Amino acid sequence: xxAQFAFASLTRRPLRTALTALGIAIAVGSTVVFLSLGEGxxxxxxxxxxxxxxxxxxxxxxxxxxxxxxxxxxxxxxLGAIEExxxxxxxxxxxxxxxxxxxxxxxxxxxxxxxxxxxxxxxRLYRDYTIVEGRDLAPARVERGDDGxxxxxxxxxxxxxxxQRGGIAVGDVLRLNPSAAFEVVGIAVADGGLLDNAILVPLxxxxxxxxxxxxxSFLTLELDDPSTAGxxxxxxxEAYPELGFQxxxxxxxxxxxxxxxxxxxxxxxxxxxxxxxxxxxxxxxLMSVFERTxxxxxxxxxxxxxxxxxxxxxxxxxxxxxxxxxxxIAVGYVGALAVNQYALDLIGLDVAAVTPRLVAFAVxxxxxVGLLSGLLPAARAARVxxxxxxxxx
Amino acid sequence: xxxxxxxxxxxxxxxxxxxxxxxxxxxxEPGKVTAVLGPSGSGKSPLLNLLAGFDVPSxxxxxxxxxxxxxxPERERSGLRLRSFGFVFQSFxxxxxxxxxxxxxxxxxxxxxPRAERDERARETLERVGLLHRAxxxxxxxxxxxxxxxxxxxxxxxxxxxxxADEPTGSLDSANGALVLSALxxxxxxxxxVVLVTHDVALAGRAHSRLRLLDGRLDSVDHGGxxxxxxxxxxxxxxxxxxxxxxAVPLTSR
Ligand SMILES: Nc1ncnc2c1ncn2[C@@H]1O[C@H](COP(=O)(O)OP(=O)(O)OP(=O)(O)O)[C@@H](O)[C@H]1O
Ligand SMILES: [Mg+2]
Numbered sequence: 204x205x206a207q208f209a210f211a212s213l214t215r216r217p218l219r220t221a222l223t224a225l226g227i228a229i230a231v232g233s234t235v236v237f238l239s240l241g242e243g244x245x246x247x248x249x250x251x252x253x254x255x256x257x258x259x260x261x262x263x264x265x266x267x268x269x270x271x272x273x274x275x276x277x278x279x280x281x282l283g284a285i286e287e288x289x290x291x292x293x294x295x296x297x298x299x300x301x302x303x304x305x306x307x308x309x310x311x312x313x314x315x316x317x318x319x320x321x322x323x324x325x326x327r328l329y330r331d332y333t334i335v336e337g338r339d340l341a342p343a344r345v346e347r348g349d350d351g352x353x354x355x356x357x358x359x360x361x362x363x364x365x366x367q368r369g370g371i372a373v374g375d376v377l378r379l380n381p382s383a384a385f386e387v388v389g390i391a392v393a394d395g396g397l398l399d400n401a402i403l404v405p406l407x408x409x410x411x412x413x414x415x416x417x418x419x420s421f422l423t424l425e426l427d428d429p430s431t432a433g434x435x436x437x438x439x440x441e442a443y444p445e446l447g448f449q450x451x452x453x454x455x456x457x458x459x460x461x462x463x464x465x466x467x468x469x470x471x472x473x474x475x476x477x478x479x480x481x482x483x484x485x486x487x488x489l490m491s492v493f494e495r496t497x498x499x500x501x502x503x504x505x506x507x508x509x510x511x512x513x514x515x516x517x518x519x520x521x522x523x524x525x526x527x528x529x530x531x532i533a534v535g536y537v538g539a540l541a542v543n544q545y546a547l548d549l550i551g552l553d554v555a556a557v558t559p560r561l562v563a564f565a566v567x568x569x570x571x572v573g574l575l576s577g578l579l580p581a582a583r584a585a586r587v588x589x590x591x592x593x594x595x596x
Numbered sequence: 597x598x599x600x601x602x603x604x605x606x607x608x609x610x611x612x613x614x615x616x617x618x619x620x621x622x623x624x625e626p627g628k629v630t631a632v633l634g635p636s637g638s639g640k641s642p643l644l645n646l647l648a649g650f651d652v653p654s655x656x657x658x659x660x661x662x663x664x665x666x667x668x669p670e671r672e673r674s675g676l677r678l679r680s681f682g683f684v685f686q687s688f689x690x691x692x693x694x695x696x697x698x699x700x701x702x703x704x705x706x707x708x709x710p711r712a713e714r715d716e717r718a719r720e721t722l723e724r725v726g727l728l729h730r731a732x733x734x735x736x737x738x739x740x741x742x743x744x745x746x747x748x749x750x751x752x753x754x755x756x757x758x759x760x761a762d763e764p765t766g767s768l769d770s771a772n773g774a775l776v777l778s779a780l781x782x783x784x785x786x787x788x789x790v791v792l793v794t795h796d797v798a799l800a801g802r803a804h805s806r807l808r809l810l811d812g813r814l815d816s817v818d819h820g821g822x823x824x825x826x827x828x829x830x831x832x833x834x835x836x837x838x839x840x841x842x843x844a845v846p847l848t849s850r
Contacts (some may be wrong), residue, residue, distance in 0.1 A: 204705035206696070208691075215693040295722055500687040504650060505703050505750070506678020508671055549635060589650040593641065 205220060209519045212491070218521065221549055223487040227527025227572070228534055230480030231565050234473035235535025235557060236542065241466045243543070243556035248458055257298070257328075258424030258432045258440070260454065261285070262447040265596065272280070275301055275418040279282045281446065282422060284441075292435055297424040298323050301409055301418070314365065316379065317401045318409030321358075325403070325424060329393035337373040337389030343405040350376040357408035359385035363392045364399035368548070377402065383412030399568060411412060479577040480527070487578035488520050492587075500592030509585035516581040517574065524573025528566050532557070533564070598624040598647065598758050598789050602656035604676040605642045606741035608661030616642035618812035620656070629681040629781055640793045643809065647791060648681055648760045649673045660757070678706055683753025684776075690735040690750070697719070697722060697731040700749045706755055719747045723803035725779065741772030746781055758789040765799060765811055777802060 213220045234325070243536070263276040282299050289297065301318035319325075320345040325332045327576040340360050346353045353376075361371050373385055378384045385404050391397065410416050426432060492499070499512050539555035546554040606613050615640045623673040624630050624647075632640050633681060634665055645651040647658055648695070649665050657664045677683075690699045701718035709717065722728045725745040727738075736744055751759050757836060765773030777792075777799050786791045794800050806818040 204702075207705065210696075211691075211693040272751060489707075497689070498691055501685070501691065502702070502706075503674070503708065504648070504689075505684055506674050506676075506681075506754075508674045508708050511706065540795065560706065590645065593645060593650065 205514050205518050208515055209422075209522060212495075212515075213519060213522060214590070216491070219487060219491075220256025223484055223523050224484035224530060225396070227480040227524050227569060230473075230476040231528045231569050232534030233254060233476045234470075234568065235532055235561060235565050236538035236555070237469040237473050238561055239535065239555040240542070241462050241469060241555050242558045242561050243554040244462055245402040245459075246556045247553065248455070248462075256463075258429045258451065259424040259436050261422040261424060261439075262449070263445070264447055267350075275303075275413075275415050275420045277419040277421060277446075279417040279504050280427070281443070283418065283492075283515070285372055285422065285424070288442075290518065291550075292439065293427045293431060294424050295427050296327065298326075298328065298423045298425075299406060299419045301413070302420040302421060302423055303379070303409065305411060309596055312547055314402050315400050316385075316390070316409060317403050318406040319403060320407075321405040325391075325393075328423070329391075332393040332398070334360070334389050334391050337387070339389060340403055340467060343408070344386070347376070347386050349396040350378070350384055353378050353381060353384040355386050356383045356412055357405045358384050358388040360389040360403040361387055362393050362398040362401050365402060367391050369543035372539060379409075379412050382406070383432070383506055406538060477572055481572040484520055484523050484527075484573060485488040485576035485579060487523070488516055488530045488577055489583065489591040492516060492580045492584045495584075496587055496591055499587040500589050503587065503589045505591045512584040513581040513589065516584045520577025521573040522581065524569045525566065528569030531569070532565050597659075597661060598791070599659040600643075600647060600656065601659070602644070603646060603653050603658065604655040604842050605639070605646060605651070606654045607614060607642075611614060617646070617653075620809075620812075620814050622807060622814060622817070624758070624789045625804070626789045627784055627787045628804035629784045629792055629802075631792045631803035631806045632791065633795075633797070633800050634815070636696060636795075638809040639812040640809055642793065644760055644762050644793055647758075648683055649677050656826060678703055679754055680757045682756040682759040682765040683755070683762040684744065684751050684759065684780075686766040688711060688735070688767070689738070690743055690746060692735055694761050695732045696735055696746045696749075699735070699746055702754050704748060712777055718749075718753060721753050722746070724752070725749045741770075743830065744768060744772070744776050745779065746785075748776065752783065752795055756788065758791065760791045761782050762793045763795065765794065766797060773775050773799065779780070807841045 216328050220515075257538045259283065261276070261277070263417065279299070282297065285292075285294070286297055291293075298319055301316075303316040305314045305316060305320065319328075319340075320334060321340040323340075327341070337360075340358055345355055345358050349355055355376055359376075359377055366387075371390075373387050376547065377383045377387060385402070391403070409562075426435060432450040433452075434448050436453075439446070439448045502512065503509070536557045539557050540556040543553045599622070601621050604615055605617040606614075606615050617786070632643065634640050640733070642651070646653050646666070649658070649668075652666045656666075658666050660676065660680060665673055668676065691702060694702065695717050697715065701714045702723050703712035704717055705711075719728060719731065722731055725748055727742060727745055730738060730742060730746075738746065741792075744767075749765075751807060759780065764776050764780070768776065773796065780790050780792060781802070792800075794802060797840070801807050804819070806820075808815045808818070
């Protein structure tokens, strides 16, 4: 009976119903778009990055999300020091890495240079590493002496996505700075997202080009038994207190923490939209309770309990909120697609994802908003005295 | 049997107390139409509101059988209104977003009758007031007389023991008014108690008995039966300006 009554009330005032649901739809839609960003990053991390990466990563000082973009700080002597003790710690391979982000206002010309020894077994660093065109990094010599002005100091292997995005082909020359350039000798693909945005170059020429001969961004350690990563990192921390040792799970928690923080920010922004949507529903319901005072009095006179009217108004508010939520999820989905279209061009990554749990969250939040915003009008409705039904108009 | 004893109602307002009902005792006979008459302000509506359980008295009791309905908690009083009382208002008071059929089905739905059965029973009740053909119309598509008959059907839907009507003909022309009264007479013939508040002395004359209120007190009781000849009213109904559809009220007794 409540459903029938609510349905009749909502459908006989279609414009008002539609406008209120629209308010909720916009609120939920923007929430979905905002939150889908975090979901997309998580998904990219889970499918691409999580299984990759070293057993232990060694950095200078504590590793956090800013470490990747900061200048190389790790003195190269630690490479030799740890190499000497590799056997004692059960370390099977050590790779020194120098990261250099060549920023640019135009996304297509912003590159991540990834300096590693040219004889590194890249299959170990990147799952399913395959050269699709040209050759591998080794040998580190190139024929070309310069590109006309800038000396070419070594070869480069470019991730396929980066190549497509930047229109890079084998034989091209990439300028790092006015005194060094790399010749593209190969295009590679690998599972996960890391290689997509990377330009692999030999370590030493990169160090030289950056004037950072004895500096690294970090070391990556592979262990004989990866399951001992936690205890090995602990032992290394004691031996080298000035260094940071991050296991794979440390890294993912750093990442997770960063995404969480951005979740909170995005939730905060969405909350404003949701509150506004909730107020719209509450306002509509209050108005409609006020308009129907007499009708509600009549329904009470006929024999409905106060709770019936309370339930009716809450139900109507919930229906409005949920219809709005469904429309909002559709809007959010389209919005996330648009964001991805843009982000794919920009950084080659699907940053937004409308996951089932996000949909469930949106529906739950809309339900909560409906319930909350319906409470006051519902309490009003329950207090409508029967006398108004019989009062003179 | 509906009975009031020592009934009093005082409205406390910021402007002072209003003694709407000072003293009222009466037992309403089942199977009869009892008219309540009296000048405006004499307390007829307050009385009806107390009897129907819309409001509670300041003193005294309203008995339905051996239940003092004014002592019930609101929840149970709602249930009693739903199952034992029917109400017809002067201004029809149909639910505007519901069709005629849905209006009649409303009390059944509130009583928990399943959808299919409630629609079936509502249809039967609508047929009794001759409006089955308007079942799916919204109230604003119906004439005043038709609306009041839908309201009557709604009042009868749950097969109540008592039907209250406060000026049910007040918004109708005399012909439609007479039709509604005939319908109420029929309702009483089914063995129900009918309490009818009216200003219309001619209509009241057709009731089985008349109570006259004066200044919140029961002034006189008249069991004289119909004082206006049947024929006169029939004529009024037939010669009045009511549309044809309103004239034929096939209110068959159950
Ligand atoms: N809810 C209320 N609050 C305050 N006073 C009320 C209320 N209901 C009725 N009264 C007062 O009680 C008195 C009698 O009520 P009312 O005028 O409804 O009687 P009535 O006999 O039904 O009159 P009418 O024939 O005009 O309908 C009036 O003085 C009225 O102002
Ligand atoms: Mg009155």
